[in-house]
Amino acid sequence: MNKQIVVLPGDGIGKEIMKSAVRVLQAIAENFNHQFTFSEQLIGGAAIDQDQSPLPQATIQACKKADAVLLGAVGGEKWDSLPGDQRPEKGLLGIRKELGLFANLRPIKAFSPLLHASPLKEELVNGSDILIIRELTGGLYFGEPKKRIPEENAVVDTLYYTQEEIERIIDKAFQTAKTRRKHVTSVDKANVLESSRMWREIVEEKSKAYPDVTVNHLLVDAAAMKLITNPKQFDVIVTENMFGDILSDEASVLTGSLGMLPSASVRTDGVGLYEPVHGSAPDIAGKGIANPLGMILSASSMLRQSFGMEQEADEIENAIQTTLEQGYHTPDLMIKNGTVVGTEEMTDLVIGNLATNEASKCICNSYA
Numbered sequence: 007m008n009k010q011i012v013v014l015p016g017d018g019i020g021k022e023i024m025k026s027a028v029r030v031l032q033a034i035a036e037n038f039n040h041q042f043t044f045s046e047q048l049i050g051g052a053a054i055d056q057d058q059s060p061l062p063q064a065t066i067q068a069c070k071k072a073d074a075v076l077l078g079a080v081g082g083e084k085w086d087s088l089p090g091d092q093r094p095e096k097g098l099l100g101i102r103k104e105l106g107l108f109a110n111l112r113p114i115k116a117f118s119p120l121l122h123a124s125p126l127k128e129e130l131v132n133g134s135d136i137l138i139i140r141e142l143t144g145g146l147y148f149g150e151p152k153k154r155i156p157e158e159n160a161v162v163d164t165l166y167y168t169q170e171e172i173e174r175i176i177d178k179a180f181q182t183a184k185t186r187r188k189h190v191t192s193v194d195k196a197n198v199l200e201s202s203r204m205w206r207e208i209v210e211e212k213s214k215a216y217p218d219v220t221v222n223h224l225l226v227d228a229a230a231m232k233l234i235t236n237p238k239q240f241d242v243i244v245t246e247n248m249f250g251d252i253l254s255d256e257a258s259v260l261t262g263s264l265g266m267l268p269s270a271s272v273r274t275d276g277v278g279l280y281e282p283v284h285g286s287a288p289d290i291a292g293k294g295i296a297n298p299l300g301m302i303l304s305a306s307s308m309l310r311q312s313f314g315m316e317q318e319a320d321e322i323e324n325a326i327q328t329t330l331e332q333g334y335h336t337p338d339l340m341i342k343n344g345t346v347v348g349t350e351e352m353t354d355l356v357i358g359n360l361a362t363n364e365a366s367k368c369i370c371n372s373y374a
């Protein structure tokens with residue numbers, strides 16, 4: 007298969023982990039006889055430095071033409087004092103909006119060798135398998151007005167949703183739950199926010215069309231607590247943009263590290279942007295120690311969801327499982343008795359553990 011992939015490394019560790027994902031995809035292309043063409047474009051701080059804009063027009067055009075987009079991470083101290091609409095993060099928000107990627111799927115499931123790497127008790131983590139579906143192009147992030155009001159010595163951000171925006175994300179949650187354990191938890195703040203009360207009504211109304219899916223509602227503060235005290239009660243969690251942002255970083259502790267979490271940002275036609283959940287990690291950028299697995303898992307999610315390449319995606323995920331079983335991990339994972347490796351070595355190990363590479367190794371050995 008021939009696929010055009012736009013690659014947006016961004017800033018900080020974004021650049022380092024993107025190299026890893028591209029190398030793994032190149033190995034997969036070779037092993038399965040696919041042709042992946044990578045077009046690297048600017049976003050975030052890197053784009054501000056070279057093009058005076060966090061989201062250049064050339065990047066938008068390339069993403070619109072691509073079969074899928076891979077994104078590393080944006081942001082960093084260098085650009086932190088810029089006005090809100092010129093910051094690196096504005097590039098990320100802008101590309102999500104430009105591509106209409108309203109659903110952000112954030113799966114949280116620990117690899118078995120990492121069950122003891124979580125600060126939570128192993129028996130809590132073992133068996134938990136959660137998918138957070140975060141609304142991505144509305145809510146508090148995008149509502150207007152959003153500004154300083156100097157004459158009132160005040161400031162405003164707005165949580166705005168149309169009924170249609172809520173309906174499509176709730177539909178996505180129910181449809182996805184049907185392919186899993188058939189339970190949806192809708193998370194809101196309906197005891198305070200009018201937007202949450204409307205969200206709850208729509209969930210109730212929509213649930214009638216999905217009689218085989220059970221649903222419950224949780225207030226976001228209680229949901230934050232239950233995520234780490236009883237994570238096994240969750241299957242699909244659907245929630246507003248900012249609640250989803252916060253809950254997914256929290257839920258990452260189940261997997262041992264924020265660096266493990268992939269995500270897929272999609273719309274109804276299957277077009278997608280794939281990015282890890284974490285940021286540009288300025289505290290470790292340039293040190294060669296970033297965990298590339300969240301980025302590599304995002305690439306495997308791209309193969310599965312945008313290209314229908316199930317076997318190829320399975321192969322990457324199995325190679326990660328094998329590498330972790332062999333005891334290798336980057337320093338962010340607190341594992342006793344393991345072998346600490348850097349970003350590049352971790353990537354080499356995953357590529358070496360791809361089943362098709364194993365198969366070719368076996369053929370070589372049999373000739374030796």
Ligand SMILES: NC(=O)c1ccc[n+]([C@@H]2O[C@H](COP(=O)([O-])OP(=O)(O)OC[C@H]3O[C@@H](n4cnc5c(N)ncnc54)[C@H](O)[C@@H]3O)[C@@H](O)[C@H]2O)c1
Nearest residue numbers: 079080081082264265283284285286287289290296297338
């Ligand atoms: N999708 C994105 O591009 C994205 C997401 C979150 C934050 N950001 C931006 O990133 C910058 C830094 O934000 P932050 O420090 O709050 O969040 P962060 O996610 O970058 O880092 C939080 C902590 O997790 C660690 N970490 C994150 N990813 C890791 C990985 N792959 N391997 C090992 N350790 C990892 C970091 O070292 C840090 O200690 C900010 O400018 C922020 O706006 C971008």
Ligand SMILES: CC(C)[C@H](C(=O)O)[C@@H](O)C(=O)O
Nearest residue numbers: 081095098099251283284285
């Ligand atoms: C960098 C920031 C704009 C972004 C978000 O809040 O969506 C990030 O935290 C994420 O989780 O992807």
Ligand SMILES: [Mg+2]
Nearest residue numbers: 251252255283
């Ligand atoms: Mg976030």
